Amino acid sequence: MVYSEKVMDHFMNPRNVGEIPDADGVGTVGNPKCGDIMKMFIKVNDKGIIEDVKFKTFGCGAAIATSSMATELVKGKSIEEALKLTNAAVVEALEGLPPVKIHCSVLAEEAIKAAIADYYKRRGIEMNFTLSEHSCCERECDRKK
Amino acid sequence: MVYSEKVMDHFMNPRNVGEIPDADGVGTVGNPKCGDIMKMFIKVNDKGIIEDVKFKTFGCGAAIATSSMATELVKGKSIEEALKLTNAAVVEALEGLPPVKIHCSVLAEEAIKAAIADYYKRRGIEMNFTLSEHSCCERECDRKK
Amino acid sequence: MQENNKRRIYADNAATTPVLPEVVEAMLPIFYDNWGNPSSLHEEGRRAARTLETARATAAGVLGCQPEELYFTSCGTESDNWAIKGAAYAAKGRRNKIITSKIEHHAVLSTCEALEKEGFEVKYIGVDQDGLLDLDELRREVDDKTAIVAIILANNEIGTIQPISEIAEIAHKAGALCFTDAVQAVGSIPVDAKELGVDMLSLSGHKFGAPKGIGALYIKKGVRIKNLIDGGGHERGRRSGTENLPYIVGLARALEIAQERMGDMRRVAALRDRLIEGLLSIPHSRLNGHPTKRLPGNVNVSFEYVEGESMVLWLDKMGIAASTGSACSSKSLDPSHVLLAIGLPVEMAHGSLRFSLSHANTEEDVEYIIAATREVVEKLRRMSPIYPGA
Amino acid sequence: MQENNKRRIYADNAATTPVLPEVVEAMLPIFYDNWGNPSSLHEEGRRAARTLETARATAAGVLGCQPEELYFTSCGTESDNWAIKGAAYAAKGRRNKIITSKIEHHAVLSTCEALEKEGFEVKYIGVDQDGLLDLDELRREVDDKTAIVAIILANNEIGTIQPISEIAEIAHKAGALCFTDAVQAVGSIPVDAKELGVDMLSLSGHKFGAPKGIGALYIKKGVRIKNLIDGGGHERGRRSGTENLPYIVGLARALEIAQERMGDMRRVAALRDRLIEGLLSIPHSRLNGHPTKRLPGNVNVSFEYVEGESMVLWLDKMGIAASTGSACSSKSLDPSHVLLAIGLPVEMAHGSLRFSLSHANTEEDVEYIIAATREVVEKLRRMSPIYPGA
Ligand SMILES: Cc1ncc(COP(=O)(O)O)c(C=O)c1O
């Protein structure tokens, strides 16, 4: 299993690590039993732009790298744009991921969405998207045939 | 499958190759279908001593070497002594034979006996030993389990 | 080896070992000169055949068995497959049960799972918190339907060494065969096939300085199992395929060297103990495997709140080659079945590191590993959303 | 190589080939430097993994297949076993018939015999006097109960090359898989897996300048067979066991070299034809195998009234390495099943010689072989009790 240089860069020098104490939205996905948890913090200004985003991740190299890349991809974007983030876009930006690690990119996408969902909830805005119900472990098993 | 030096010597420099035109006994054993035939010629003097012995053999290295060694072992011996020749003695004198080649020594023993049987027959002497009824091929199959 | 001239510490000898220069040296003349087919009648072939049997005798001498009891294979995995499938198929109809443990290598586990799918009954015996087999459970399970008891001699992840002689006795009482996967043991601890009393024993060259791609299976005289690989009748009709003479010679040489250096294993065990002590001084950590009945080079420690792969990658960057568990599990995301079997919570199983030391390691290596691991664990914990200290 | 400095001609390349110096050179850095386990996460492992996939791509390029369709094994015999047992077990219950020929290598024959004992029906298709498969018989036998048709691409004893594409078509019409043992073909004639249209194809490194102990099996994308060796999931889960990287690199290099030198095979074929002509000028001799559809290096001639082994031993003494048939049959006393299948009388089958030439042979070699063989045949006939000329 070989990571791309981009993955290694984002793993070794993750962007936006940390917490935002007065975040407007916080989302956590994953489960320590599955080996990865991502926690995302977003700060949204009154124009609906994600001004700041930070993460904390427990997980493998790909989990950390996808978290880092996902934050980079949504930073400075509007909430609407951020909601369009797909795991495929994260994988592409990282110049690929080993097949067994694709689920990490899914987790990163979901972590962003969970933070936005929390932001919507705090503002009382109705959600126009759904969060995945799967736990990471179930996804794992789905992937193996 | 590795032959001893002694086997190689008797194969490369076989002793007593040839025919004895006025032989007192001639014996042939084996079958071209089995890959080996030995033909032995003996010259017996009136004291019952095998004065000369020659062979012709179609067969593998071991067939030629055992023929050669068998002739050496009976040359100058009395008929009675020659009848005591065993395949084990041939194998021992050759410093061993690969397991799959032991049957060649049996064939050599039988070739000597067949020549003596012929000598007895020509003289009208009753035989005090029996010749093996097996063909070489049957022996082969017996050996494989 | 590295792009830069940074310090490099190889501490993953359970995954594989560097090929010993002496072993390469022993193999070179075979490549260049003695490349005949040992089955050929001519001088090239006979010469190869002589070399083959000399190597077999050397290897058998180290392993405490007769040369005719040693069969060369292509790897530890093949040996494991052959032993278990061979015994199962030979007993089919009469004895339909296979007994193994929950902490076997995948070479054994996957083989047993394949046989399970074919209708064999497989029982996976549990272990205690140190990784020692539950002998009472074994005694209860072994019966006159048991074809084979297959237990790993020394575990590849946690290093625990089983009482194999005792296990063999239990198997034999019920008329079952006993096989041990000694892949991690051979080269690290003295292994004498006869003394162990097993019917079969597998080993793999690359765990003790020979190349990857050569193994052997000891099969006690008189033990009949089915062939895994049929063909031209090499290895006394039991394992066909033209013999890999260079590696066979290399394996024999590596075994000799391992035997010569066995005394130095005490030093390796001291390094291991210091490494364990140092790592356990990092908070929220625990040792996996038996405290004393373990391979001299094996260290396996779990760190809470961090994940294994990211530790391995960071350590690699810092010049240390280590692993999360068995090398092959690098492709899998499941937590180690061995760590779960000793009762480790899943979260902790995800956060374990294995260091496997060899003769080549020094005290400085160990101190550097301790310092680097502390740094990495702290760095990762700082970014871990579940670390309570943050 | 020899004790004395006598002339030495190696003309037994079908048994095995010398390891090419370029191949040893390609392997040495792997032994010394790139000895990591390709499954390891760290730099040593990643580097090995990159080298592994580069080698796979190179080999696949030469063989005309995708890298993911090529699986490395420990030898031709393992590949043959895997292909046939794997296909048979995968089809068990649905398709219970295996079709092969009477002139397969023992790696295929013994495998089929083992499956026969387990209850599979095996049909051995005959060949004509030149060794070409009876396609009419094949058409009659292949049916919707046939799991696999396994036919050797180029025979190891008599060199006859089969029309494999046609055979594959016949198999596919009935929904059966088609496997070809290309062990003797690869390296000697162009072999393109896709063009041949087979589902599986086996090869072995030591037949074209790589060492003994490395082989491969091409498995067309989508073709499902059972594993022979289960374990840690190497080779995309289909052939476990830590990868033998030095030999894999060596095999890839040897394939490249064979491809580069393929043009020179015309010269080898000319040597072959001259050798055949020269040997047939010895009385009471006959050529075995097809006059034109044969491997460029293969010569197989029978001499009446003499036995093969003694000819080989004498030729060896005179500096020529040759064989009586397949190398492995040196341990057997049965006449070659291949020679019997082409209708040779048993007596003649006992008296056959195989020379297998390579790039390394010269015209002088060939003339020397002819002269030496004539001498040996005459010498042995003089002591043969069945030679009518005596
Ligand atoms: C046609 C054929 N198939 C299979 C094999 C077996 O190959 P290996 O010796 O690598 O097992 C050989 C040679 O020995 C062969 O000539």
Ligand SMILES: Cc1ncc(COP(=O)(O)O)c(C=O)c1O
């Ligand atoms: C305990 C154990 N058994 C079997 C194997 C498999 O050996 P190989 O890689 O030679 O197939 C290994 C190592 O990979 C091992 O550690």
